[in-house]
Amino acid sequence: MNVLVTGGAGFIGSHTCVELLENGHDVIIVDNFSNSKQICVERIEQIAGKKVQLYSIDIRDRAALSRVFEENSVDCVIHFAGYKAVGESVKLPLKYYQNNITGTITLLEVMEQYGCRMMVFSSSATVYGPENPIPYVETMKTNEATNPYGWTKVMIEQILRDLSAAQPAWSIALLRYFNPIGAHPSGLIGEDPQGIPNNLVPYIAKVATGELESLGVFGNDYDTPDGTGVRDYIHVVDLAAGHVKALDYAARHKGVLEVNLGTGRGSSVLEILHAYERACGHELAYQIKPRRAGDLPAFYADTTKAKELLGWEARFTIEEMCRDSWNFVKRQMEEAE
Numbered sequence: 001m002n003v004l005v006t007g008g009a010g011f012i013g014s015h016t017c018v019e020l021l022e023n024g025h026d027v028i029i030v031d032n033f034s035n036s037k038q039i040c041v042e043r044i045e046q047i048a049g050k051k052v053q054l055y056s057i058d059i060r061d062r063a064a065l066s067r068v069f070e071e072n073s074v075d076c077v078i079h080f081a082g083y084k085a086v087g088e089s090v091k092l093p094l095k096y097y098q099n100n101i102t103g104t105i106t107l108l109e110v111m112e113q114y115g116c117r118m119m120v121f122s123s124s125a126t127v128y129g130p131e132n133p134i135p136y137v138e139t140m141k142t143n144e145a146t147n148p149y150g151w152t153k154v155m156i157e158q159i160l161r162d163l164s165a166a167q168p169a170w171s172i173a174l175l176r177y178f179n180p181i182g183a184h185p186s187g188l189i190g191e192d193p194q195g196i197p198n199n200l201v202p203y204i205a206k207v208a209t210g211e212l213e214s215l216g217v218f219g220n221d222y223d224t225p226d227g228t229g230v231r232d233y234i235h236v237v238d239l240a241a242g243h244v245k246a247l248d249y250a251a252r253h254k255g256v257l258e259v260n261l262g263t264g265r266g267s268s269v270l271e272i273l274h275a276y277e278r279a280c281g282h283e284l285a286y287q288i289k290p291r292r293a294g295d296l297p298a299f300y301a302d303t304t305k306a307k308e309l310l311g312w313e314a315r316f317t318i319e320e321m322c323r324d325s326w327n328f329v330k331r332q333m334e335e336a337e
Helices: 011-022 039-048 062-071 086-091 093-113 148-166 200-208 236-252 269-280 304-310 318-336
Strands: 002-006 026-030 053-055 076-079 118-124 171-177 179-181 215-218 233-235 255-261 286-289
Touching (some): 026 062, 086 148, 118 148, 179 236, 179 318, 200 215, 215 269, 269 318
Parallel strands (some): 002 026, 215 286
């Protein structure tokens, strides 16, 4: 298939492009490079040994997006493009609603115009909100969120369900991610956020390289094995493979599929920190800080549906996730010298 990947140069998007190319699909990347780098596209091609089509545009630019569909026969869209920093979304809600929701609606309208009615959407476990018990199951209510970023995911899922109900020709997969970490085993692509990272592992990586002094651990008095928050960390390559499986499913089924992509296991902040210490070969400084408002003690996925419907399950361990992340970071440092 010809697959259009919005945000295809980003962390999850780039790994998904590799998986698509390695599974025989052709890839068209649309990215405005607001939180990614163009060299990532070259590295995707290097890993997969195949070329991609690249358009450096914003999906809110209807004319530019229409040109992409005019120039390519697009069979499916995998939609990653969107802002994703929780803290920033609280400070700048309009920026998030404008970009994430308006961008998605523009994309859907252009898809409809050109007869492309298959989408795999990058959703999030944040749609389960603060009240659902763990593990999270796809049948749970998802009409709550704790921040504007989360609300954009809740709203876009609803928009896609409404679209499918109105137009049954659509095939839509809503992939609810848990906590992607790691990097491609080649070390060529990985998580490389601009500025001070918002996510745990990139922050730990900067402590490991000496760029940051220590990791702030927010709370050590939760009802968890070591008192720190527990999350379902998944290797980004496993997550990317889940998109290819979801694409195969969507090609055979109309309607909306909601599915969790996680490991089904929780790991604490300190477990991840200590695994990263083993990967980089030295101890890493950390400081216990007060809990953050809105943080949950623990959450992780029920992965039964992904196994049964997609034939997919996570393979990589926490040790491998941290090893691959450190391998990517080391390579970045060597190239910078």
